[in-house]
Amino acid sequence: MFASLQNDTFLRACLRQPTEHTPIWLMRQAGRYLPEYRATREKAGSFMGLATNTDYATEVTLQPLERFPLDAAILFSDILTVPDAMGLGLSFQQGEGPKFARQVRDEAAVAALEVPDMDKLRYVFDAVTSIRHALNGRVPLIGFSGSPWTLACYMVEGGGSDDYRLVKSLMYSRPDLMHRILDVNARSVAAYLNAQIEAGAQAVMLFDSWGGVLADGAFQQFSLAYSRQVLSHVKTEHGGVRIPRLLFTKGGGLWLDEIADAGADVVGLDWTMNLGAARARVGDRVALQGNLDPNVLFAPPQAVRAQARAVLDSFGNPAAGHGHVFNLGHGISQFTPPESVEALVDEVHQHSRRLRTAA
Amino acid sequence: MFASLQNDTFLRACLRQPTEHTPIWLMRQAGRYLPEYRATREKAGSFMGLATNTDYATEVTLQPLERFPLDAAILFSDILTVPDAMGLGLSFQQGEGPKFARQVRDEAAVAALEVPDMDKLRYVFDAVTSIRHALNGRVPLIGFSGSPWTLACYMVEGGGSDDYRLVKSLMYSRPDLMHRILDVNARSVAAYLNAQIEAGAQAVMLFDSWGGVLADGAFQQFSLAYSRQVLSHVKTEHGGVRIPRLLFTKGGGLWLDEIADAGADVVGLDWTMNLGAARARVGDRVALQGNLDPNVLFAPPQAVRAQARAVLDSFGNPAAGHGHVFNLGHGISQFTPPESVEALVDEVHQHSRRLRTAA
Secondary structure, three states: OOOOOOOOHHHHHHOOOOOOOOOEOOOOOOOOOOHHHHHHHHHHOOHHHHHOOHHHHHHHHHHHHHHOOOOOEEOOOOOOHHHHHHHHOEEEOOOOOEEEOOOOOOHHHHHHOOOOOHHHHHHHHHHHHHHHHHHOOOOOEEEEEEOHHHHHHHHHHOEOOOOOHHHHHHHHHOHHHHHHHHHHHHHHHHHHHHHHHHHOOOEEEEEEOOHHHOOOOHHHHHHHHHHHHHHHHOOOEEOOEEOOEEEEEOOOHHHHHHHHOOOOOEEEOOOOOOHHHHHHHHOOOOEEEEEEOHHHHHOOHHHHHHHHHHHHHHHOOOOOOOOEEEEEOOOOOOOOOHHHHHHHHHHHHHHHHHHHHHO | OOOOOOOOHHHHHHOOOOOOOOOEOOOOOOOOOOHHHHHHHHHHOOHHHHHOOHHHHHHHHHHHHHHOOOOOEEOOOOOOHHHHHHHHOEEEOOOOOEEEOOOOOOHHHHHHOOOOOHHHHHHHHHHHHHHHHHHOOOOOEEEEEEOHHHHHHHHHHOEOOOOOHHHHHHHHHOHHHHHHHHHHHHHHHHHHHHHHHHHOOOEEEEEEOOHHHOOOOHHHHHHHHHHHHHHHHOOOEEOOEEOOEEEEEOOOHHHHHHHHOOOOOEEEOOOOOOHHHHHHHHOOOOEEEEEEOHHHHHOOHHHHHHHHHHHHHHHOOOOOOOOEEEEEOOOOOOOOOHHHHHHHHHHHHHHHHHHHHHO
16 A cells, blocks of 8 residues: 555646646656766666666656655656567667667567566566655656557667668558557557556556657557557556546647547647647647757756746646646756756746736 | 750649649759769769769759659759858768868857858859759759758757757857847848859758757747748749749648748648648648658558559649649658659659549
């Protein structure tokens, strides 16, 4: 059993219930921009050493909360744990992104794919439970996974990509193989997120980091359809408590209407989308999360505060039925000065309270 | 004096006049995917050696037209010639993108910027005239430049970037300096495009390759406003002949309405935008150019043809007042099989004729 929640602002905003301020958390908030993170990472020896060790994962998840009054914690892990558990061999070279030892590019590799035994991901569920205990009810804990399409990008490319040439070549040449990969991914991700919820995650987020690289038409068929499949199989409540489900599509603004109908409670937006226009478009179907450009955090504190107010003002006063969760439009940069985060969190809390009083 | 034009389909489509088929050309059509280009590049020794030599630039510009019945030629050059002429020292390392020897990051560097003497860009205007003669009226010649914002990205970053951290840091910290860079760029680009028109360019295109990385609000202020400034100073006709002006913003779909009012005759779109929806949105304000995903060209010819038809069908039958220029949504990949381009050009011509007959 876990301690009862002291700050449920984030969960209420996700469910479009009234809140006293706009909750804020930051994608990749436990990360390299914090010296204490870099120290723990050093002790762990490698990124996967950090992510697979329950104590380290717990330690770094809580680090940003010690510095800033954030309204949610997010599991420290990686979006690619599922294909790693499928046996593709995930590693992180120093200074580079993720790499898979084995790529999924031909009929045989696709045929060999299976939903992994969730026991191979036990380290993630153990971390969730450990973090939940360590949080002791301060703020809710968010679990997450990469979306089926985003996982497929890495599985086919074998790592990051500039042009998504290999994964799109497969998609346009052999859509049958791509659909099989995506179906295995969708079933795996649904099982993975449900196990995180059972282990203690109080909300879950699907990162469709590369949905926005697809053409109109292909996005709906190869990305959104499988995010929808995941969401239709992920628990909406656990132990009688609602579990909000968030879907973030980087570069997905053009498809906001369709994304809002995918079954998520919250849609995450990047900075290219006007938040007021987005709110008008989705109405009371979903709450919105976002959408400050992370590069704003390289400006002086007064400019950070002004840009934070602009995002809040663009959303407007959150009346009943319109939830807003403040976030960046992408993960925080490793070069970010922590003082900028301090100014940001403070301004979001202060200004969003003012907006509610002024209304 | 130049020979009279035999195929003006592209120019008519730009001006939303009736055409017998949908014209097609490809961004970066004279490029590394062609073995004959690589041979000329080898002779020239370097990319800039190629771009600054009138004979080589003429040779490679015409190469794709020898293979494929494309409806336009585009000057072989680079989007960064203008900041090079400002004295920033452009070079291309083997296998890497462009690099500037000197970056524009502080007050002193910004203050030193000036509209370059157009004589330093004489090699470009000479190439335009030479190509125009060599084309001998086959198809129209398009001139081009990077947009003020896109040039500024490279000038501040000193080269390509994953996150645009330096240029956005400057923009958010010192908007006054950024506006000064953009104003110098806009005046330079306008003079540069006008000189290309005087040298023989029959249409000009502004590449806002990195407009789409900006936040809503910042895009309008730092990118679109300066593209508009350029377009308001670029000739709309020369020697009594209309000169269509094209504006391409990668990732600009969300701002299509505003882009359509920037003063261009044609708006270029990438593959994320639904072309039918875009056409409905812009009405008869502008023609549209695009928008096949270049990665489609890695599929077998039959799949290439099917995807080309899907783009044409999405736009629909070009009735009076709705022009469509077929293109990719980004430059063609160096790994593209030339046979795919053959299938694409043929299908666009055939299917677009069928669409007109069926109507």
